[in-house]
Amino acid sequence: MLEVAALRAGYGPIEVLRGVDLAVGPGEIVALLGSNGAGKSTLNNNVSGLYRPFGGSIRFEGEEITGASSMHIVKAGLVQVPEGRRVFPNLSVRDNLELGSYRRGKPHRAANLERVLEIFPRLRERLTQSAGTLSGGEQQMLAIGRGLMGEPRLLILDEPSLGLSPLLVEEMFGLIGRLNRQGLAILLVEQNVVQSLALAHRAYVLENGRIALSGSAADLARDPDLRRSYLGH
Amino acid sequence: MFDPAFLFAGILNGLLAxxxxxLVAVGLTLIYGVLHIINFAHGSLLMLAMYAVFYLWRLIGIDPYAALPVVTAGAFGLGFVLYRLLIGRYSHGRDENILLITLGLSIVIDNVxxxxxxxDTQTIDVPYAGTFVEIGAAFLPLPKIISFGASLVICAALGVYMxxxxxxxxxxxxxxxxxxxxLVGIDVENVFAVSYGIGIACLGAAACLLMPTYYVTPSSGHAFVLVAFTIVVLGGMGSFAGAAVGGFLIGITESLGGLFLGEQLGQIGISLIFILILLLKPTGLFGSKA
Structure with missing residues (x-):
């Protein structure tokens, strides 16, 4: 579905990603793990078309999307729920969700809105409230809901558990599993190694702009190097 | 010392102005809110639109009010194209550059x-210019009433659209x-161009509403934009409601200032209110923190 090959990317003269290969297949949850500064968000933002890569290739469903605009990539069905939510604070919850189908999924806007509100009943209660007044957890729900409004074929979730209480983190991972069981492919970008590996089918570990480890999530969970670096034992 | 009826007339006149x-301030505040720049070309573009109205009347005999749809649409097109071909392209994504480009644009337009x-000062003679409407003790020029109503309708329509x-x-x-x-697939550059276009379209409409009672010279746009800028800061940068309330407040202040202090000194009232608001509420009446 998504194939990233030898991707090099960064900002100005600084190269952050130095040849990354990564793939997500249909129906998979793939976890992308790594500490702060490893290049996870750089990877996302290049895949989503916010930045133009230095080199390498990104293909989505067989189509070359390297350097394509974010409009084109959303239109193709690759939707990112960004780190820090990036909801529209001055717009109501409803308007935020409706804008999720600005480029894609507009014909089914009403039905999708109903579906998102069933997944997140909290958002239904807050429908007319402006998004800036929501709590962090609610904003995260809104960001995911807005992403779902675009009828994604592949959803990139960048640190969905960041800043949430442990209980909400549980809920969030439960939700990601449910969305996936409905057939949605997910690239889960996380620092939360244990829970991500428990949920994902496969995983990649990004270190200093390169893939340091990759394999099935079960194998990686037993990997002694990974355990030492991220779990401390 | 003043008759209350006099005061009433002054307030009504101020509201009309x-x-x-x-309208001018809404365009300015929209461009500021979206592009985060002060559009220094605002006054020059208003003047251009006023000349467009003048020449449509002079050469083809089109009434300024009848010209409103054409001039407004034309102004939108001009704004959109200016953004696409000039402002967006040469700003390289930096707000400071947009600011410099609009300033340069203003100088070029003024001199051209x-x-x-x-x-020379140019005016339009419309048959209804001398018609007055009596409201209470106030005699109000009909064109000003029409302009007032039309700008309210346009602002409301814009509000609904937004x-x-x-x-x-x-x-x-x-x-x-x-x-x-x-990330939701909005074409941000296109939104910038449309916003700039709408901002300039407001000027096109304002020009049509102004010309039956006002005159145009190559520098007459700036007087309005200076006032509009005051309104935008007063109401809160980027706030629609602020532009609306601020606009009427300044209109009334100017009118009453003129009444009590005379035409020249009357402008002091605007600066006074401006300074007071900035002292008491620096983000403006409806402004939020950046």
């Missing part, structure tokens, strides 16, 4: 206007969260 100010139109349409929502989304907007 405020209508046009609101001086070259082609000359420095609140209901997908493009309106996208414009508001881009104003506060550009990255999030890109």
């Amino acid at each position: 405020g209508g046009i100010y609101v 206007a001086l070259l082609f139109f000359g420095g 609140a209901r349409s997908d493009m309106g929502k996208a414009i508001r989304a881009v104003a506060k969260e550009r990255q999030g907007a890109r």
